[in-house]
Amino acid sequence: MEFAYLGPRGTFTEAALRRLPAAKTATATPMSSIFEVLDAVRRGEVDAGFVPIENSQEGTVTVTVDELVGGDPLVIVGEVVLPVTFVLASEKPVGEITTVASMPVALAQVRKYLRRELPDAVVHQALSTAQAAQRAAGGEFDAAVCPPFAAEAVGLPVQAFDIGDNPNAATRFVHVVRPTSPPDPSGNDITSLVVYIDYDRVGALLGVLTEFAIRGINLTRIESRPTGEGLGRYAFFLDCTGHLADARMGEALTGLRRICADVRYLGSYPRDHSDKPVPPPAGLSDADFADAAAWLDRLRREGA
Template identity: 85%
Template sequence: MEFAYLGPRGTFTEAALRRLPAAKGATTTPMASQVDVLEAVRRGEVDAGFVPLENSQEGTVTVTVDELVSGDPLVIVGEVVLPVTFVLASAKAPGRIATVASHPHALAQVSGYLRRELPDAVVHQALSTAQAAQRVVDGEFDACVCAPFTAEAAGLPVQAFDIGDSSSAETRFVHVVRPTAPPEPSGNDITSLAVYIDHDRVGALLAVLTEFAIRGINLTRIESRPTGEGLGRYAFFLDCTGHLADARMGEALTGLRRICADVRYLGSYPRDHSDRPVAPPEGLSDGDFADATAWLAALREGGAPN
């Protein structure tokens, strides 16, 4: 098994990939961008990709989401949620630092520290925290914001630890493959979708949400992304609790298929999170759906109603 991931080596993505059970013993190949990773999966050059999807402080990694909702289909089969800790790495003391580099999401998460401690430093963006560290080593910048393990790998002294604006920052990474059957239900799963609605239809988004609400399915995330077809044309990226194999999820998806301009299934996979899913309301469990289906089948076969 070969995994492509957002590189270079020493990134948070590589650290998260080491936690993914499916990657144990796999060959791992760093690539320059999320687009490169996902296109390598599409072309069959690697078996799987591993990319950041969401950050608890900065929200969606838009490049990843846009790639998943467009182009040839891919599906998510796993996730890793990684706590994120930042340091300021440099061979120079803070008073001598004039330039700081890092990935845009990392810079945003330490903006308070930079304003307080390095107000005169010029901030530069890099493709990754590991690339920023290498550019410091090469003498291009004075300092970088990165993970402790990135600084250690680059041989850079740490001038300040735990500089993030939030002590509870996390990033969610996803394991992506070409279309395949989902993993077996774990009892604590997520199903991800992209839905395209008829924007000229009044109440179109409400109709989408109703398909989930009436079946007791909890939406943990909903975000709009432009389709590129013009202003006001959006696809909606959804995460919902449950699995494709669940009866209520199956009914919701068939309902969406009837009312949406298009639905792209993006995978059902175990949550990497300790929180348990919200229990469905009374009458909306899988057992309730199974009983109702059996009752209807009996009626259609001429059985007595009960």
């Protein structure tokens, strides 16, 4: 198996990829952008892609979500949640640094440090933290905000450790492939979807939420993304607890199919979270659905 991932080597993405069971024996190819990674998967140049999708500080990685919402179909079959730690890497002491580079998501997570310690430094954007480290090592910038392993890889001394604003920061990465059947249920799964509502119907979004609520399915994330059709035209990206194979999830999806303009299934896959799965409410387990279906079938056949 060959994976494409957001490179260059030495990124958080590469560190997270090493934790993915499916990638233990795979070939890993770094690419310069999230778009290139997903496009390589779509064209069949690689078997799978691995990209960031969400950060605990800055929220959505919009390029990833927009590609999943609007590009040719891909599905998620796994995730990795990686704690992130940043350092300031430079040949110069902090007091002599005038330019700093990193990727936008990383820079956003060290705002307080930069304002406090480098208020006059000019900040530049790079495609990744590893690229920022490479460019700083080459003399293009004085310093880079990057993970410690990226600084080590290019031989840059670390001038300050743990400079992130939140010591509990983490980034979520996803393993994406061309459309296929999902992994077997693990008992602690996420299902990701995109729903396109009928904008002219009052209460359309409430109807979507109701399909989940009445079946005891918890939405862990809901986000609107523009469709490009005009102002006020949005699709909704959803993460919800459960698996496509669960009876209550199946009923929710069929309900969405009836009331939405369109539904795009983005995969069911094991959670890489420490949170324990919440059991289904009374009457909403697979056994309860099976019993109710058998009862209805008996009524239709026998009338009692």
